[in-house]
Amino acid sequence: VDEGGEVTYKRIQSKQIMGSIQLGIQHTVGSLASKPKRDLLMKDFWEMETIAFPPDGSSITPAHHYSEFRFKVYAPIAFRYFRDLFGIAPDDFLMSMCASPLRQLSNPGASGSIFYLTDDDEFIIKTVQKKECEFLQKLLPGYYMNLSQNPRTLLPKFFGLYCFHYNAKNVRLVAMNNLLPSDIKMHAKYDLKGSTFRRKASKTERQKASPTFKDLDFMEHHPNGIFLETDKYNALIKTIQRDCMVLESFQIMDYSLLVGIHNLDLAQKEKREERIRNARAKLQRSEEVREAPEPPDFDQTMNAGSTTALQSAGTALNRSRSMNRQRLVAHSTALESITADMDIPMEEDEDVPAGGIPARSENDERLILYIGIIDILQSYRLEKKLEHTFKSIIYNGDTVSVCRPSFYAQRFQNFMGKTVFKKTPTFPLKHSPSKR
Numbered sequence: 001v002d003e004g005g006e007v008t009y010k011r012i013q014s015k016q017i018m019g020s021i022q023l024g025i026q027h028t029v030g031s032l033a034s035k036p037k038r039d040l041l042m043k044d045f046w047e048m049e050t051i052a053f054p055p056d057g058s059s060i061t062p063a064h065h066y067s068e069f070r071f072k073v074y075a076p077i078a079f080r081y082f083r084d085l086f087g088i089a090p091d092d093f094l095m096s097m098c099a100s101p102l103r104q105l106s107n108p109g110a111s112g113s114i115f116y117l118t119d120d121d122e123f124i125i126k127t128v129q130k131k132e133c134e135f136l137q138k139l140l141p142g143y144y145m146n147l148s149q150n151p152r153t154l155l156p157k158f159f160g161l162y163c164f165h166y167n168a169k170n171v172r173l174v175a176m177n178n179l180l181p182s183d184i185k186m187h188a189k190y191d192l193k194g195s196t197f198r199r200k201a202s203k204t205e206r207q208k209a210s211p212t213f214k215d216l217d218f219m220e221h222h223p224n225g226i227f228l229e230t231d232k233y234n235a236l237i238k239t240i241q242r243d244c245m246v247l248e249s250f251q252i253m254d255y256s257l258l259v260g261i262h263n264l265d266l267a268q269k270e271k272r273e274e275r276i277r278n279a280r281a282k283l284q285r286s287e288e289v290r291e292a293p294e295p296p297d298f299d300q301t302m303n304a305g306s307t308t309a310l311q312s313a314g315t316a317l318n319r320s321r322s323m324n325r326q327r328l329v330a331h332s333t334a335l336e337s338i339t340a341d342m343d344i345p346m347e348e349d350e351d352v353p354a355g356g357i358p359a360r361s362e363n364d365e366r367l368i369l370y371i372g373i374i375d376i377l378q379s380y381r382l383e384k385k386l387e388h389t390f391k392s393i394i395y396n397g398d399t400v401s402v403c404r405p406s407f408y409a410q411r412f413q414n415f416m417g418k419t420v421f422k423k424t425p426t427f428p429l430k431h432s433p434s435k436r
């Protein structure tokens with residue numbers, strides 16, 4: 001935030017960045033439509049295209065209210081191919097990205113990246129550093145290979161890589177899948193690495209309305225871990241192992257498992273309390289009406305009452321609709337990501353949001369998990385070599401979060417398989433009457 005109270009990144013107003021991204025994406029997706037679909041060629045991974053956007057418009061770009069900028073699209077044909085693999089139609093991508101303004105998210109990360117969320121909740125656009133952008137370009141052929149062999153993965157789904165150039169500054173951006181649907185309340189969020197060294201949410205982070213906690217916080221909140229049915233546990237751990245093998249092969253480190261927890265029992269309790277609150281407020285209103293010396297305007301009170309009822313019915317409807325909405329991106333829910341060969345039984349219950357992985361807390365509360373691996377654009381090969389030799393002298397190599405990729409991957413898998421997730425015998429998602 002700058003002196004004038006405007007949100008900025010690299011001293012560029014967020015509004016300008018968001019608006020320009022949308023114009024850029026609109027142009028590239030539109031111009032791709034005239035290029036017929038074809039097989040991917042190796043050269044597609046290196047290609048890039050830069051378009052100038054003068055405010056007055058040009059023969060190929062529209063006029064706009066922002067300052068002049070350039071928009072670079074990396075590997076447009078390759079990313080079109082990826083989007084196609086993920087089942088995203090060009091029109092849907094365009095609608096999600098460009099039809100409504102983007103929302104900016106607050107970022108708990110230390111890197112200073114900014115996150116933008118599309119209005120429909122499907123996509124996240126993250127600003128990345130130059131070296132991360134270069135790394136993703138190099139990663140694309142390997143990423144493609146992995147994707148075609150194994151579409152069920154917890155790795156990030158990348159839909160586009162762009163560079164917004166304005167006022168001699170570059171803002172590099174990657175479009176990816178949003179792991180945490182904002183219409184489902186996350187009662188807790190964890191960013192887990194399997195390292196314990198300084199892995200605790202800061203005080204400022206903990207004071208936020210929806211903080212992202214870390215490894216040490218998790219161990220404190222869930223000393224016995226989170227319980228999954230055997231088949232879910234096996235599928236999850238197998239997926240993590242497979243993904244870690246890929247990450248290790250690219251010498252990638254410092255990635256995290258993002259875990260969002262929706263607590264069904266808490267959500268029900270909150271709903272009940274809200275109903276009681278509403279009923280109380282209503283009662284109070286009617287008492288006030290009765291006590292009022294002047295007879296109140298009958299029509300008005302009637303209307304006020306009926307609007308609230310209607311409104312709450314409306315929100316309830318909206319909520320259940322969006323909870324069970326099909327995600328745009330194929331294989332993108334946490335449950336789909338881990339269950340390639342498993343039948344996914346559809347939850348009948350209206351109140352159980354779709355797509356998450358059912359689990360239990362150690363207190364037997366019913367949980368729904370939203371998970372994915374994030375922040376994978378740090379390669380050891382590129383920059384970590386020096387840091388490792390330096391840090392491992394100072395701290396013991398076991399707990400420092402910067403260490404060899406294979407060690408990182410091993411520790412990551414170990415932590416997820418032993419400390420975070422635990423296996424339980426099969427249980428029904430609904431409470432059996434004998435319990436509680």
Ligand code: ATP
Pocket residue numbers: 107108109110111112113115124176177178179180189190191212256258374375
């Ligand atoms: P640092 O490098 O300091 O760890 P960063 O700026 O690279 O941070 P990330 O680690 O990618 O940022 O993400 C920071 C936080 O943003 C995560 O802990 C998570 O809360 C949120 N986040 C990141 N990616 C996603 C995603 N795909 N879906 C939902 N939330 C996300």
Ligand code: CA
Pocket residue numbers: 109254255256374375
């Ligand atoms: Ca991170």
Ligand code: CA
Pocket residue numbers: 109111375
């Ligand atoms: Ca990072």
